[in-house]
Amino acid sequence: MCLAVPMKIIEINENRTGIAESGGVSRKVNLKLLDDCAVGDYVIIHAGFAIEKLNEEQAAKSVALFDELVQVMSGTQVQSR
């Protein structure tokens, strides 16, 4: 029920519905539960409804944090050798 891959909004229609796409699959989405959103935004979809927007800046921060961890870990491995 909760399978949720971020999808990109590619179309917004009247009455707060739209079309979202990911990996070549597109799907109708209800946008009623979001304050605002625009074409090009990534959203999390649950049961046909966008429940939240994805914050691209925060996503990049997480990825940077992971990279840092890999560097630190490979550093400690080198030292212990």
Place this chain on the structure above:
Amino acid sequence: MKYVDEFRNSDVAAAMLCEIAKLAAALDKPVNIMEVCGSHTMAIARHGIREALPANINLISGPGCPVCVTEAGYIDAAVELGKQGVVPATFGDMLNVPGSKSSLAKFRAEGGRVEICYSPDSAVELAEKAPNTQIVFLAVGFETTVGPAVSVIDSSINKNLGNLSILTAFKQIMPALEALSSDPEIRIDSFLCPAHVSAIIGADAYKPFAEKYRIPCVIAGFEPLDILYGIIGILKQIQAGTATVENQYSRVVKAEGNVRARSFINTYLETADAWWRGIGIIPQSGLSLRQEFENYDAAVRFDVKIQRGDQDKRCQCGNVLKGKIRPDQCGMFANVCTPENPVGPCMVSSEGTCAAYFKYGRVIG
């Protein structure tokens, strides 16, 4: 896929597992981490995370699969509505949930009509197309699903549909965490908090809880790196002796959550006690329709009561949901009880703990 592949990188996973091993080696006693949400349970099983962790880190599955905590009596009421000629419309994974005597799948096999919906909006479309048929959407789920499900009422009112109502069995996660944390028989050191429920309730919702019970709460996404990083965050807190809320899924979860979704929910629903299958009543853990909308409550409209149902006494779903036993410690697991022939609700949904253990490997721990 963007925002998916970055969170599945195996080099990063290897580095994270190294870090976890280091942190685990410094622990003076085993750590019990409960993943509350069924989607976490499924992701952990699918990616083999439980097996990859050091032996002193136990991941325990919690009660966060809405299908699994749906009372037998609720299924009985849905079947009863079907028998009255009302058409239940539901998410597919509700079909095989055993009621006291029957299930929606059995009712269907006997010629009854049940409609499967991908989205609650499908129920609205059904009602629009067949104005002379009464449609009831089976409204189960946690905070994430509540908004979409309640939208059925909103649409029913706006489109002036006289043939659409809902049968509610909504659940709220915080009271369940409180109940688990107050149970002296259960020892949970930390919670891996659900990703998308948190998107609605917000990271701040866990603060009073983390303080009161002195339990670290880490909100993590559903991808493997999210989960591993979540475990690192938890172990660091345990090492440091802190108990705070850490929002690692900040790409989706805001401190305040989705305010619009919550106010939408509050328009139609109010907090009520709820019965959790295998667990019992947890005070104030449900949501029911406000009195002014009771016309849209199928139980009122068709005078059907949701009573305590019966279930197979041998099923230990309650203990599984509370993390007291693992599925393979239930005598029926994988012999009498299988996804094709589930005895209890934990074996039904792909998010159910028993079903996840069955599908992705049974020798655990």
